[in-house]
Amino acid sequence: MAPPRSGDHGTSAIRELVSSSLKKTNKMMKKATNSKSIAEAASAGHGEEGKKWTTLVHNGVLFPPLYKRHGVKILYKGKPINLTPEQEEVATMPIYQWHQRVVEQRKQMSRKEKKALKEEREEIEEKFKWAIIDGVKEQVNNFKVEPPGLFRGRGEHPKMGRLKKRIRPSDMTINIGKSAPVPECPIIYGGERWKEIRHDNTVAWLACWKDPINQKEKYVKLAPSSSLKGRTDKEKYEKARKLKDYIPGIRAAYTKDFSSKDPLKKQIAVATYLIDKLALRAGNEKDEDEAETVGCCTLKVEHVVPLPPNTLKFDFLGKDSIRYQNQVEVEPLVFKAIQQFRSDKNQGNNADLFDLLDTNKLNAHLKELMPGLSAKVFRTYNASLTLDEMLNKKISKGTGDDVPEKEVAIICNHQRAVSKSHDAKMSKLDEKIEELKDVLNELETDLSRAKKGKQPESSSTINKKRKRNLSPEAIEKKMAQTNAKIEKMERDKLTKEDLKTVALGTSKINYLDPRITVAWCKRNQVPIEKIFTKSLLAKFAWAMDVDPSYRF
């Protein structure tokens, strides 16, 4: 029997790293692995309800270096002002040129210096990088404490520009196994204590603190490659697959409720329809001091415009203030319902479209239809099912004409800003295509001359070198190659333009059941490394042994 789950996750490289650094923590390991049998017993059966681990050992978190004074004074009414270190630190944050200079200095450093600095950094980080959970050494995701700075936020955030203050050990709660040594507070904070020490094995976090900007709890957790994360990720996809079995019934139920006399039922039905059909997010209520964004339940009248006979025009800012614009034909009853919801509201455009509804009620209703169902499951279901269908309908593999993930990214509205260099890249491609076309023209002249047994002309502006006297066949072959190059570049150009605002990575990380991809690779003899990066391979280690016939 394999040691606890270490065999089915992590690359050999990771394992090598692990074993080399294990020596240092050998003592702790011993203690942790001694309870292995308990851990196995827990995970073999169902374990205790809500229990995430039995033993947990880690070294806490790594704080950023304290601020180092530079002593440059700022002028106020022409006079230099004395600043306290704290004031100077904040004053330095908005000074763009100063930061540019720091960046420039770093660039100037030689390769060697950079490497040395990096190694030094890695040595410090090594200690915090790992946790031992139920006897297995796993990577910690975010062991570096977020440094202080000026808060930007996304979109029109009311708190933009606020100072995000430094996090200290006294802000930090540590969660760790009862028998594990409590990590020491860093000495630079001279005798400061952790805020609290907990031994809560019903949660997956190693440390937490309150974000000073939004007063929300933030957590230090294990990396996506960990078996704990892998397990929950797999469960997410299994739940989405279960929805597949329930979906006919769910659709029948909400279709029936489109004409319900109970107004709440009717709103739930229409909202569920939109979440199912358009993969909208649930839409929790938001505070005044957050950017004004919406999801399904928080849509306003102005966000959904009915265009007769049965089209809805959506236009609103969703998560991260990303604009959702879409125009879709809907069921006539849904169209009518939306018209009615809109006209019911006499407060105008800013009124809630689903005024009787919130995510609590919606999810409570979904739970009645399928155990564990909530709004977000529909996004996973929709994305994964779409990919599965795309990959299995196209028999003509490897044409490379279309990116199957694009469809999914568009459904989920995963967008990205057009890169600064996009236009430059496109014109460069154009240039190269023009060059190749010139080459082609010249080859054509050469060909007709060669056919008549003449030497090629050597007056080319492109190629000053004297040409070889090639046979017509050889020239034709060259022409075909050049043509193929041009066509490839034209295709590249099209896809590049097509995908310039589409973020393909988000769905790959969060919505697409990796087993679909792995199985497809197995069926088509495509190495999985071509599709998943190193970190995705680690994250999806649990999916690698899937049967080639797997369907979502």
Place this chain on the structure above:
DNA sequence: CTCGTTACTTAGCATTTCTTGT
């Protein structure tokens, strides 16, 4: 039921690293 709290996933963009063409 509502509200604040808690714990977790999902997200785009900045930064770093790798690859490629010269």
Place this chain on the structure above:
DNA sequence: ACAAGAAATGCTAAGTAACGAG
């Protein structure tokens, strides 16, 4: 050997959703 460009990773903000107290 190197710079430019592409790809990968890192960072942390911004969501979802469950839960418990009143």
